[in-house]
Amino acid sequence: MLQSQANWKFTYNEHQVGFEHNLNISPWTEQLLSQRGVNTEEEAEAFLHPQLTHLHNPGLLHDIDIAVKRVKQAIHSGEKILVFGDYDADGVSSTSVMIEALKELGATCDFYIPNRFTEGYGPNEAAFVKAKDEGYTLIITVDTGIAAVYEAEVAKNLGIDLIITDHHEVQETLPDAFAIVHPKCSDNYPFHELAGVGVAFKFAEHLLGYFPKQLLDLVVIGTIADLVPLVDENRVLAYYGLQAISHSKRPGLLALKELCKIERDVNEEDIGFLIGPRINAVGRLQDAAMAVDLLLTNDIEEARELAAFIQELNEERQKIVSDIAKEAQAMVEQETPEANSHVIIVAKEGWNEGVLGIVASKLVRLYDRPAIVLSINPTTGKAKGSARSVDAFDLFKNCMAVRDLFTHFGGHAQAAGMTLDVEQVAPLREALNRMAAEQLSDEDFKQVLRIEASLPIESIQIEFIKEIALLAPFGMGNPKPLFHVQTKPREVKQIGSTSNHLKVTFEQDSYLLDGVGFGMGALFPRISPQSMLEAVGELSINEWNGNVKPQLMMKDIAVNEWQLFDYRGSNFWYKQFTSDLENKLAVSFTDNQNMVKLPEGFDHFTFSELPLSLLEQQTYRHIVLLDLPNRIEDLQAVLGKLNPESIYACYRNDGDRSISILPTREEFKWLYAFLLKRKELKDSEVPKLASFKGWKVEKVQFMIQVFLELQFMNRDQNRIIPSERPLKKDLSEAPSYQDMEAKLEIESVLYYSSYTELREWLKAQFNTMDPIKEEVTNGL
Template structure:
């Protein structure tokens, strides 16, 4: 069995008559018309605005609150030769905002410079030290882009000290706004702008258009870049900006972006919104994450192809370094996460982890585990990092009421940044466990995706693909349509990129369909199993190779049912784990006593020794790991089952625990010799911190030392035996049990579905 990651929704057509009218009016297929209607474009007028985004879709920039005041002050500064500084941000939206505003002011003849804060030295948004420095250097007008509304104290200081400030921003508005000359924001409480979803670059574009007294078409590409990279909804005015900006980028890219596309190996003809999201955006973001984002503004404003090429190469190199860092830290973080299987919210930490990429690592943890995740770098007694969440858990709300545990904190429901005193780490973990219970995270269902239609392999063709492109550009608020396909089977399963990704051929009743699945490499083993039914959900994609064009599915989700083995293995037990009707077998008595009362009919719970009283069961699910393989073999031989459903949950898997080295044993023994009468009940965490050792490893070493009579523990007090008798530690019972447990878990938990099925079959045939 392969469980889907999403709840699949197949909505009926909201208005068949409207869909028919739209199809006839615009000459689009019935499928496209139905998608439009189900997305709310159910009149000829609304469909026309969506299908034909252009200059007419742009609103008058002077509808923005304070725009007239801002333009008047800027023009006064230009006329008087005042020194203007554009103060930006280090992400793509901030970089493009800075470039747009600087370009427009230079075009108007202003004396303008720009400053992009450094993530590590300045942090996000208004910075008093930098504001004071700029003021001392003669700045007379500061214009913020993609930031500013949260800087009331800093802005007010400038205003009180003779420097005027114009704030242009799109972030969430605080209760009290800065007392600036003007605050230009699409959702200003005193404003009435028709569309509140502009990016920071979108707001800068509107200011530029107001200055020029016409749409600033020359920087539409940068406004598009900011909107897509900042994951703004591509509807209404954003759709027009992105559609026209992408067209400009595709037709005649500016030197900086042309150079960036060249080093990335992306053809100009292939540019679309995905190019921003996966090619341009990550590279520009790498600047702010790894170094200084000022080079990003230089790249976007450069008219010199040679300079642009050098900058692009430097940026691409930084991006590769960023990718390597993410891969390295993610591996360490995932290893830690595997030891936190009972934690509903993962909090992992390491030393020397680059703070600029921790948000990306957190996202990868969420993707891999389905749990909210916080990733922290530990330095000088403080842990600084980022968190990412899932739809069912409000990360900001979870921590907002516990700021006493945090040095710094900010963010929103799905993402947050924070600094935590190292001593408070466990307290924060405990708080998150409580908050997860309060928000009923364990009971949350799967996130929902909407399926446009159920189709067959033959529907993946040029005609349908080209029809769907009228819905582009795709992105947040306007996702690529998803299609469901029922399969008869799967063949030619192959992994790519060292096992990270997957490609296979789907067999359907109407022919075969190539499928590409990014990030789903581990499915390769599972797909080798036997299933009664397989369904896929994905988008329609065009693939061009050596002049041959074909159409394929880019996989979003998969569901497979009916394997002879129901692979229910999981890293956490929730109420959903026991939702299926089955006989749930527990090998651990404590687990059985805790969880049996929660398992409701028609499901049932049995302690493994009691299962032998049954003549047969339907589906036999093994909840946890047996003490040894013989327990499992006896059940398989003497309790006939229609199906087997291994769960094999392990709270702290020995297989993922590092095997202690001689140096590890020596370090602990030396510590015990040096510090007598160690009260483990109260000092255990301090001992762990001093040794720099994981809890599971220290526990094992102490068990081995007790077996070997190297130490004594009396009433929780640890002492070393001064002159113990020599003994091979690896021969102790505790060490041998640890090795046996690792081998058992490797076979039961960390095997592929096909390997596990083969093992269980062989065990059932073993002679007693």
């Protein structure tokens, strides 16, 4: 067996599939739509072909008319308007959208984004006081402000009107602001999951009085980067936003695409992995205003300079993340296993607070454990940082159960931010590890892969993959589909300059499919030939040297049956073992001291020393057979006690183990007649006789030994003499003949058999205990 690294959740039984009329799509795509809650042809048409007309009327948002009226009054009166944003990609794009809309209307405006390190998240009193001093009478928040109850009071006391546009979770108490434009505060608004930039865009649309397509290239950045569900309005905005950013003439975006080497149409992965992280890097390390300047500039040279500096910051951010991650990993490894058994918590002075969430995510992926990474401020005695979790552990719920340990805490099930006194770190570690131990099984710590279909290889064609692309853009609420395939591969090999990747050629009924697993090269020795291999991954199209063919980008693989690794006759079998194999048993049936030294980590017994009761007590998962047994019953006795995941046949058939083939009865007759005629045969004449017949010397000696045991011959010192009155006996009555028959059976079954024959024989010995899992076929 080869255990999957993740938990595989087959989701396709949970939904009914089928549309009344033909949508001109495959049943598999209909199934994918159904799993996304698309169950009517009208819904399917809207999903597959989004239209701007599907967007909702911004006038349905609560307080939006009041807010628009106040902004227009400020513009008319020449008041100064301040856009107060946030330092992430959503906040930066929200700020840019609002500034562009205000400037188009001729407003006197500017923007302000707080510093992550000196001010923290959201509106703050000092910033509002500064705005008042600079003559601002109206502040519009974007992507922030819904929790700014105190700050709203400050604004009112300063004589500043505060308009809040936000999308974050609504708190128990709403700020007493001039207006709050928030989908979740709007009973009449049909969709509540807009990103901060989506809310800012809606406000800009209502303010401008028309649909501002020119802002869609900004809207798509925050919508995708902030990981809001890409359904309903977000899907429409992302769909048209990707088209807009692909053809945008905005200098800042041109410079970013140039930097990221994006020369084709932009897709959601470009936003999520290239553009978004670079914008985020600015706010993680210093003032995010530079990122807004990049998006708003009309000068391509200035844009390139800003983009180049942002690239430097991103590279610096990557190095900082790498350094902290290495330090954090070393701390985890140095701790006792019990300290971070279920939840990892690491803390150190001097760590950059802006990247701790990324580091926590890395630790989660590395250890399959929830992780909290904290930076200690020795001056204040506080530890501040971020947390990320596994699917099965609700961070928010469990941290709220110990809320008294924190001075500040916020977040949701999978991610959180927190501040606490340094002396509370140890109690927090103890509490969370205890709660996780009580709530979770070993399987719960694994990453979850949600599989949307099990596909036969023949169905994976270019047209089907292109059809799946109609479901893009993919993201939260509309994940890129993961598919499951199961078949015996034609070929498995390591690829890459350091052999760290895996390539599998799946074959089924003459149909072929290539699968590529990045970083899976180490699994190569764990996959035996002819094993039923299962893989989960995303479908893509591979174009190389003019050839176009389907490809599975593998996320995980598994073999859910026991495996035979055939190293019979090899001198280097011991090099095939990987260090991560646990519960290994090596068995030898002779006391041969010249055997190759075993790698570390094996329990090694000779059969004569092996208590069979031990096999029932120990859970040995990997069995190595070092030599051939003298009696096949000995091996059967061992296998009958085991329930292995893998068996390694590592034995050789050394020279004198047996005669190449058991002599025939005709050969025995000839030798007997020859001896009767000669009357005697001296030992020194045996080699000459063997050479005459083309036999091995050992063969002649064996036949003579059988004659002696059956008393057909007698030995007189160094001579063999025929008996005068031998009793009639069958050759099989001779002990040597019986031993040779047994040895030849062992060699035939265990050494000279084909891979398939050996596997079937071994399987039959522990068949009733075979731990093969049920196959998943078409979701059943």
